[in-house]
Amino acid sequence: MIKRKQNWRLALLPALALPMVIMPIANSSDGNSLPPNSVYHLQVSVEDQFGEITKLDRYKGHPVLITMFYASCPHVCPLLISTIKLTESKLSAEQRADLRVLTISIDPERDTPEKMLETMERHSVEASRWSMVRPQPGDLRTIAGVFGVKYKQLPNGEFNHTTRIILLDREGTQIASTGQLGRHDAVFLEAIETSLQ
Amino acid sequence: MRSFVQLFVVVSLSAGFANYSFANEFVHIPGGEFRSVIPEGEGDNLIAVASFFMQEASVTNAEFLRFVLHRPEWQRGRAVSLFVDEQYLSKWASPIFLGPRSGLQQPVTQVSWFAADAYCEWQNARLPSFYEWEYVAAANESTADARALPEWQQEILSWYSQTGGDRLSDVRNRSANFYNIFDAHGLVWEWVDDFNAFLVTGDNREQGGADQLQFCGAGAITMEEKENYAVLMRVAMLSSLEARYTTRNLGFRCARRDEVRK
Amino acid sequence: MRRPITIIFVLAIALVACQPQSAGTESGSAHQADTGGSAAGDFGPPQGDPIQAVLTSAPVVPPPVDRDYPAKVIVDLEVRELDMEISEGVTYTFWTFGGTVPGSFIRIRQGDTVEFHLKNHPDSKMPHNIDLHAVTGPGGGASSSFTAPGHETVFSFKALNQGLFVYHCATAPVGMHVANGMYGLILVEPPQGLPPVDKEYYIMQSEFYTVGKYREKGHQPFDMQKAIDENATYVLFNGSEGALVGENAIKANVGDTVRLFVGNGGPNLVSSFHVIGEIFDKVFQEGGSRYQENVQTTLVPAGGSAMTEFRVEVPGTFIIVDHSIFRAFNKGALGMLKVDGDDNLSVYSGKEVDNVYLGDKVAADQLSAVSDVTLADITGTATKEQRISAGRVLYNGTCSVCHQQNGEGLEGVFPPLANSDYLMADTRRAIEIVLNGLVGPVTINGSSFNSVMPPMSQLNDDEIANILTFTLNNWGNEGDEVRSGEVAEVRAATERPQGAAN
Numbered sequence: 004m005i006k007r008k009q010n011w012r013l014a015l016l017p018a019l020a021l022p023m024v025i026m027p028i029a030n031s032s033d034g035n036s037l038p039p040n041s042v043y044h045l046q047v048s049v050e051d052q053f054g055e056i057t058k059l060d061r062y063k064g065h066p067v068l069i070t071m072f073y074a075s076c077p078h079v080c081p082l083l084i085s086t087i088k089l090t091e092s093k094l095s096a097e098q099r100a101d102l103r104v105l106t107i108s109i110d111p112e113r114d115t116p117e118k119m120l121e122t123m124e125r126h127s128v129e130a131s132r133w134s135m136v137r138p139q140p141g142d143l144r145t146i147a148g149v150f151g152v153k154y155k156q157l158p159n160g161e162f163n164h165t166t167r168i169i170l171l172d173r174e175g176t177q178i179a180s181t182g183q184l185g186r187h188d189a190v191f192l193e194a195i196e197t198s199l200q
Numbered sequence: 201m202r203s204f205v206q207l208f209v210v211v212s213l214s215a216g217f218a219n220y221s222f223a224n225e226f227v228h229i230p231g232g233e234f235r236s237v238i239p240e241g242e243g244d245n246l247i248a249v250a251s252f253f254m255q256e257a258s259v260t261n262a263e264f265l266r267f268v269l270h271r272p273e274w275q276r277g278r279a280v281s282l283f284v285d286e287q288y289l290s291k292w293a294s295p296i297f298l299g300p301r302s303g304l305q306q307p308v309t310q311v312s313w314f315a316a317d318a319y320c321e322w323q324n325a326r327l328p329s330f331y332e333w334e335y336v337a338a339a340n341e342s343t344a345d346a347r348a349l350p351e352w353q354q355e356i357l358s359w360y361s362q363t364g365g366d367r368l369s370d371v372r373n374r375s376a377n378f379y380n381i382f383d384a385h386g387l388v389w390e391w392v393d394d395f396n397a398f399l400v401t402g403d404n405r406e407q408g409g410a411d412q413l414q415f416c417g418a419g420a421i422t423m424e425e426k427e428n429y430a431v432l433m434r435v436a437m438l439s440s441l442e443a444r445y446t447t448r449n450l451g452f453r454c455a456r457r458d459e460v461r462k
Numbered sequence: 463m464r465r466p467i468t469i470i471f472v473l474a475i476a477l478v479a480c481q482p483q484s485a486g487t488e489s490g491s492a493h494q495a496d497t498g499g500s501a502a503g504d505f506g507p508p509q510g511d512p513i514q515a516v517l518t519s520a521p522v523v524p525p526p527v528d529r530d531y532p533a534k535v536i537v538d539l540e541v542r543e544l545d546m547e548i549s550e551g552v553t554y555t556f557w558t559f560g561g562t563v564p565g566s567f568i569r570i571r572q573g574d575t576v577e578f579h580l581k582n583h584p585d586s587k588m589p590h591n592i593d594l595h596a597v598t599g600p601g602g603g604a605s606s607s608f609t610a611p612g613h614e615t616v617f618s619f620k621a622l623n624q625g626l627f628v629y630h631c632a633t634a635p636v637g638m639h640v641a642n643g644m645y646g647l648i649l650v651e652p653p654q655g656l657p658p659v660d661k662e663y664y665i666m667q668s669e670f671y672t673v674g675k676y677r678e679k680g681h682q683p684f685d686m687q688k689a690i691d692e693n694a695t696y697v698l699f700n701g702s703e704g705a706l707v708g709e710n711a712i713k714a715n716v717g718d719t720v721r722l723f724v725g726n727g728g729p730n731l732v733s734s735f736h737v738i739g740e741i742f743d744k745v746f747q748e749g750g751s752r753y754q755e756n757v758q759t760t761l762v763p764a765g766g767s768a769m770t771e772f773r774v775e776v777p778g779t780f781i782i783v784d785h786s787i788f789r790a791f792n793k794g795a796l797g798m799l800k801v802d803g804d805d806n807l808s809v810y811s812g813k814e815v816d817n818v819y820l821g822d823k824v825a826a827d828q829l830s831a832v833s834d835v836t837l838a839d840i841t842g843t844a845t846k847e848q849r850i851s852a853g854r855v856l857y858n859g860t861c862s863v864c865h866q867q868n869g870e871g872l873e874g875v876f877p878p879l880a881n882s883d884y885l886m887a888d889t890r891r892a893i894e895i896v897l898n899g900l901v902g903p904v905t906i907n908g909s910s911f912n913s914v915m916p917p918m919s920q921l922n923d924d925e926i927a928n929i930l931t932f933t934l935n936n937w938g939n940e941g942d943e944v945r946s947g948e949v950a951e952v953r954a955a956t957e958r959p960q961g962a963a964n
Contacts, residue, residue, distance in 0.1 A: 360587060433634070449587050
């Protein structure tokens with residue numbers, strides 16, 4: 004029984020080796036010009052606050068601030084958003100226009116597009132430069148792994164998660180991050196300004 | 201040209217593969233409740249684990265080699281540094297040859313979480329969760345939960361009392377546990393799906409007093425039953441890792457909810 | 463008229479007496495100015511080129527810093543998990559900073575900025591980090607240095623306080639990481655440096671907890687329960703029993719001033735540090751900035767340190783001990799300082815101390831005969847000759863104190879073993895006596911004895927077998943070979959008197 008199965012597989016192996024099957028987590032092939040560390044190698048689909056399906060690299064070409072949070076977060080997440088806004092306010096209008104912000108939900112089940120839109124309204128966020136997106140549940144760990152964010156869902160529906168704001172350069176490489184909340188981090192701000200040059 | 205080389209390699213390797221059983225069976229694990237060292241919320245550490253299927257052994261070098269032949273983008277040198285670090289599969293003689301230092305039946309190590317996750321996805325499976333792992337690893341040969349037995353703890357502590365540089369033994373060298381799972385302890389560390397759910401600070405003396413702002417929610421979860429050092433050390437190990445890291449003593453196996461017929 | 467003058471006179475004397483001594487960290491006087499602590503320890507940004515720190519293994523100490531400005535110092539420290547000998551024939555898996563227990567000695571100057579690179583060898587099974595007691599900052603660096611196997615982390619700190627500080631791993635479970643050898647010392651010199659001395663040495667005391675008994679041969683795993691119970695199997699200087707003994711003794715010459723940087727890695731026990739035959743002229747208690755003088759024994763806290771200085775005036779071997787004395791003689795907390803030079807008979811007229819004082823302790827460097835036969839025993843190839851050689855060494859270390867090296871005993875007090883009719887008549891009885899002692903009147907070779915022999919049950923089965931084989935076959939005795947199995951059988955079949963071990 005088993006032997007037959009193996010022979011079947013052996014015959015198939017050469018055939019299978021020939022085509023290159025492209026996975027959602029695609030690695031760089033010769034044609035791709037992305038730097039090796041760029042997070043845009045992660046080709047996952049996400050849904051934004053307007054219900055549009057897009058990819059993580061929607062802001063490629065601009066420096067991007069990334070953070071992971073969830074809309075029902077009572078304590079720290081509003082602080083995350085205020086900190087980003089505070090940091091942005093230290094930039095000139097011209098610099099701000101070039102910067103993008105992408106917040107990724109760790110609660111894709113409950114953070115529907117409506118919920119995310121409502122959160123953005125509540126915080127008076129510029130939709131032309133900010134997006135809130137939710138990944139597919141199966142991709143969440145992978146995205147968190149790429150950004151080094153730790154999270155755990157509690158029985159009451161809330162989450163424990165680490166809080167970081169990450170800066171991506173125009174090609175998607177992580178070049179700086181900060182854990183400081185409630186005020187702007189001077190070193191982080193400097194990195195943002197450099198990336199906007 | 202590359203595909204021709206791979207065809208050649210596959211054909212010449214098939215002689216070796218012909219005698220090797222790739223069957224790393226998914227074994228049924230009946231669900232149940234148990235007390236974890238990691239509470240789900242504040243002080244609530246009675247965890248319910250639903251029935252699931254888990255591979256009986258760690259994924260071997262041979263199995264992983266088959267994977268990278270099917271998925272060349274995961275070969276050493278082609279996988280991008282976003283997903284693997286510099287030591288990825290570095291003990292293999294080449295990206296597609298194991299070589300003398302990596303036995304067919306040894307657990308594959310030096311694989312990152314992303315690589316392990318991709319392998320399990322290729323198998324229509326996933327990585328086990330930490331609770332699933334802990335539930336299965338609580339067993340010894342005859343009982344489902346042997347954690348109260350000092351011998352269970354001492355056997356695990358004995359593994360920590362040997363250096364990691366020795367050549368890894370093959371999988372299934374020792375008897376399976378109560379759930380017919382081999383090498384839950386004593387061979388290699390293994391990735392779990394939610395390895396980054398441990399909000400354990402780097403300074404492990406701080407449990408309970410963690411910075412509220414750094415960990416949104418209730419603060420870092422404190423660990424129950426600190427005497428359960430065997431599991432404590434696994435948590436410490438997992439919390440030191442990032443998803444792209446690989447180490448010589450870290451492998452994995454896959455799990456799935458239902459039995460799937462390919 | 464006189465009173466005001468008296469008052470002025472008294473006041474003048476009082477003022478003179480109360481004048482502060484010239485600023486300096488050395489004096490033990492009550493009126494010494496403070497060093498100012500961390501608030502006064504920041505001498506500004508680092509100057510000059512970055513310096514690569516010189517790290518040394520105990521008992522060697524890096525050379526004095528000899529610099530008068532704050533610098534950036536780069537420390538590269540690698541964690542390795544290694545199997546090494548803890549005692550003759552006994553191995554243990556140590557987790558080390560720099561490949562040794564204790565870890566490397568780091569020497570910097572107050573105000574230096576340290577760029578700390580912690581590497582974890584790829585073969586390691588465990589993640590590790592480091593907490594340096596010299597660091598002002600959360601966890602002493604531990605939260606910033608959590609390193610997975612095969613990786614490296616970097617963090618920086620400024621050493622604001624001078625002193626002699628312990629560093630150790632703080633990864634959970636912390637007790638186990640420390641118990642496996644993850645500690646060392648970092649010296650932050652005062653800005654003006656330490657006064658020059660002739661010899662400086664690094665000694666670190668610590669305990670080890672193994673599943674097997676003291677000196678039980680083979681590879682020993684860590685015993686968590688013993689560690690929790692604070693029941694140490696080994697209490698050692700510098701991580702192994704022979705580390706400071708015999709050829710490995712630290713050395714000095716008559717007339718030298720010796721400075722010892724003493725640390726205590728714990729994990730549990732406090733040390734009562736003493737050098738037999740010497741008095742510490744100065745002790746910087748707990749590694750701090752003031753010294754006490756003329757101290758015989760000083761306490762070194764677990765996770766703490768002390769700096770001692772003394773001048774050696776006479777030659778000889780000076781035994782270094784933890785004066786909780788059972789640790790010195792039954793668990794290995796013993797080292798040696800060998801001083802060479804001319805006698806100074808006016809100071810001390812006595813003889814070398816090596817053999818007699820060690821009492822019930824066998825010097826670690828003579829034990830190869832013992833481990834040879836024990837290993838042979840396991841494979842069933844031990845010969846009578848091997849037992850006799852091992853037994854001779856053990857007898858000289860344990861039994862000769864009373865029964866004398868020539869086996870003649872002491873008339874009326876300790877029975878002879880040479881040509882002893884009592885001994886040769888019944889081997890099993892001899893085993894019982896060694897295990898359980900003997901009280902009450904006995905007649906041996908026609909003389910009567912009524913003394914007390916204490917039980918020697920703390921000796922292992924193989925040690926007793928070898929000692930008895932030796933006594934039964936020495937000094938003209940011609941007898942059997944005694945095997946470990948026979949001793950074990952008697953041990954199991956008889957009861958130990960109250961208070962005896964095992």
